Each structure stands twice: as structure tokens, then as C-alpha cells.
Amino acid sequence: xxxxxxxxxxxxxxxxxxxxxxxxxxxxxxxxxxxxxxxxxxxxxxxxxxxxxxxxxxxxxxxxxxxxxxxxxxxxxxxxxxxxxxxxxxxxxxxxxxxxxxxxxxxxxxxxxxxxxxxxxxxxxxxxxxxxxxxxxxxxxxxxxxxxxxxxxxxxxxxxxxxxxxxxxxxxxxxxxxxxxxxxxxxxxxxxxxxxxxxxxxxxxxxxxxxxxxxxxxxxxxxxxxxxxxxxxxxxxxxxxxxxxxxxxxxxxxxxxxxxxxx
Numbered sequence: 001x002x003x004x005x006x007x008x009x010x011x012x013x014x015x016x017x018x019x020x021x022x023x024x025x026x027x028x029x030x031x032x033x034x035x036x037x038x039x040x041x042x043x044x045x046x047x048x049x050x051x052x053x054x055x056x057x058x059x060x061x062x063x064x065x066x067x068x069x070x071x072x073x074x075x076x077x078x079x080x081x082x083x084x085x086x087x088x089x090x091x092x093x094x095x096x097x098x099x100x101x102x103x104x105x106x107x108x109x110x111x112x113x114x115x116x117x118x119x120x121x122x123x124x125x126x127x128x129x130x131x132x133x134x135x136x137x138x139x140x141x142x143x144x145x146x147x148x149x150x151x152x153x154x155x156x157x158x159x160x161x162x163x164x165x166x167x168x169x170x171x172x173x174x175x176x177x178x179x180x181x182x183x184x185x186x187x188x189x190x191x192x193x194x195x196x197x198x199x200x201x202x203x204x205x206x207x208x209x210x211x212x213x214x215x216x217x218x219x220x221x222x223x224x225x226x227x228x229x230x231x232x233x234x235x236x237x238x239x240x241x242x243x244x245x246x247x248x249x250x251x252x253x254x255x256x257x258x259x260x261x262x263x
Contacts, residue, residue: 004079006079007078009059009064011051011079013083014039016043016048017046020089022048022261023076025093025099028184029158029176031057032051032052033050034246037246038091041251049079049088053075054075069099069190073099077103089111092114092115092116093116094118101119101195104203108205111205114206115208119222119226124196125222137156140160153181158177164247200226200230204232208235208236208259213241215243216243220237223235
């Protein structure tokens with residue numbers, strides 16, 4: 001358990017196990033600990049590095065007002081270099097997987113393979129995409145914020161986007177997400193991540209794109225677009241699973257990571 005100064009922020013990270021390294025990036029309102037069950041399963045055969053993204057739990061935000069996908073990707077790339085992990089496996093979920101796509105786009109030399117679970121890049125599904133999701137989310141999140149209860153906004157977001165995860169967590173399990181409520185709005189207010197299928201077609205990193213068969217239709221369509229465009233990507237759909245695949249099907253997800261890592 002350590003902290004590194006990275007790009008004007010202090011990033012908390014943990015490194016567990018020995019062997020070829022893998023960097024894990026969490027999604028909305030999470031932290032390094034969301035990967036604990038994966039680390040238990042994988043650290044016997046690889047070095048698992050998890051961290052709190054800037055502004056989350058034990059990592060400082062730094063002197064920034066506008067979060068961006070690119071800022072978070074710059075942080076991750078700098079952490080990989082600081083810890084001498086490259087080239088490493090990249091494992092990421094949801095908003096972390098969106099950051100992962102940007103890492104493969106701008107820092108491909110740092111990664112030899114990737115497992116990305118449902119990156120929410122709504123511009124790749126322009127007909128339905130983000131506007132429809134935000135139209136559904138805005139009323140409950142807006143009501144919670146107006147009532148001065150930002151933790152309820154976190155509940156509203158996760159009940160909509162991640163019902164499988166939210167149903168399996170008790171109050172103590174939900175608390176770390178609720179405590180990161182400032183970053184809920186920070187992420188939702190990010191500029192749209194602009195990437196096209198043409199951009200994906202030049203990305204050469206071997207990747208497994210994971211999706212859940214009962215996740216939101218937009219997220220499943222985006223996963224298929226990414227898989228179809230990236231030349232060395234394959235789609236892995238987990239049956240009966242929602243958006244947070246690594247938590248809802250931990251054994252199956254760990255098997256996909258081992259397969260991609262070749263261990």
C-alpha cells in the first residue's frame with residue numbers, strides 16, 4: 001500500500017503477487033478495493049497493481065476542475081512508467097475501460113494485451129447512446145442533488161446502470177461508492193470521449209472485450225462495435241450477467257484475464 005505523486009495528484013496503489021504485471025482500472029465511484037476478489041484469484045500467477053483514480057477515496061484530486069478521460073489515462077500511463085510495469089496487461093471496467101481504450105490509443109507501447117469490460121463510449125452508438133441514458137438518469141440524480149443528498153444520486157446511478165452489483169452489495173459494500181459521490185458528478189460532467197471506429201481500426205493491442213448478456217443494450221452494442229473495429233479484439237459475453245462483469249461473475253472474469261495473459 002503506497003502513494004506516488006503522479007501528474008499533480010497523489011495516487012494510492014497496491015501491488016500484490018509476483019510474475020508478469022497487470023494494471024487494473026476501476027470504474028465510476030470505485031477504488032482499488034473493488035478488484036480484491038480478482039486479485040485473490042489472479043495474484044498467484046501475476047503481479048496485480050490496483051489503484052484509486054485521482055479524486056477517489058485515498059487518491060487526491062490535484063489542482064483540476066475538469067476531469068477528462070485523457071487526464072485519467074495520462075495518470076495511468078505515468079503510474080505504469082513510475083512502477084516500471086511496461087509492457088503489462090491492462091484490465092479495466094466501465095469508466096475505467098473507457099480510460100483503457102484511450103491508453104491503447106495513445107500509449108500502446110505500455111501494454112501487451114487488454115481485458116476491457118463494457119467501455120461506455122456512447123459516441124460509438126450515436127443513434128441511441130448517451131442521450132437516452134442521461135434522459136433516464138437525470139430525473140433521479142437531479143432530484144437527489146437538489147435535495148442535498150448526493151449519496152442518493154450514487155444509488156440512483158448504480159440502481160440504473162449496475163443493478164446486479166447494487167443488489168449483491170450490503171450497506172457497507174455500497175458505502176465506498178457513496179463516499180465518492182463528488183466523482184460521480186465529475187465523471188458525468190466529463191466532455192464526451194471522441195473516438196471513431198476508424199481510430200479503433202489502427203489499434204493493434206490484443207484485447208478481450210467483455211460484456212454481460214443482460215447489461216444495458218447500449219453498453220452491449222458499444223462492446224460489439226469496439227470488438228468489430230479493433231483488429232485483434234474478441235468479444236466475450238457472460239451469460240446472465242450485467243454491467244459489472246468482474247464482480248457479478250468473478251470466476252469467469254478471472255478466467256478471461258488468465259487466458260489473455262497466457263497464464
